[in-house]
Amino acid sequence: SQQGEEDPQALSIQEGENATMNCSYKTSINNLQWYRQNSGRGLVHLILIRSNEREKHSGRLRVTLDTSKKSSSLLITASRAADTASYFCATDAFVRGKLIFGQGTELSVKP
């Protein structure tokens, strides 16, 4: 079974707006990762946040982690049409080497 849920399942915004996606998970974790997938392609790693970190930034990406609520959020600032993709969170479920994905958010950025 999948580790967690993401919301919203789909998000449509205008270019220049910010996009926020949320992820919840069920078990203890060592870290949480976010990935992006363009239609019909493999996944690309965006950012990893460790369980002892609360916030991390990478370019236009900001990730937060709340281990007490077992949740994370991904913020994409100043979105671009090229950000249109599906975004997934993934955790190790506290098992070495394991990597399981949440349900994903399909982001559409309109020019």
Place this chain on the structure above:
Amino acid sequence: DAMVIQNPRYQVTQFGKPVTLSCSQTLNHNVMYWYQQKSSQAPKLLFHYYDKDFNNEADTPDNFQSRRPNTSFCFLDIRSPGLGDAAMYLCATSRVREKNTEAFFGQGTRLTVV
């Protein structure tokens, strides 16, 4: 430079006819994963290898098997494909010791069952 290579990109197989999907990596990563992804769904972990240790997910059907003859190669065998096995199959690798690091994905093999 391709780092995780899946062959073929598209595979058509007949109902019930065994099929093998291949994955190779040039990263020398110790962990390799196989995922099944159906349309508009999340990748579902089928199994992963941590070094030589094979880890099968509890809900992976018996119809699916895997082999990892060496660090670089991993195979997914579907013994008797059914129509419900039509999906994108994704291979990924990661360098993991005590904790996970980022995973690198291949472009996937899209399997059609006719």
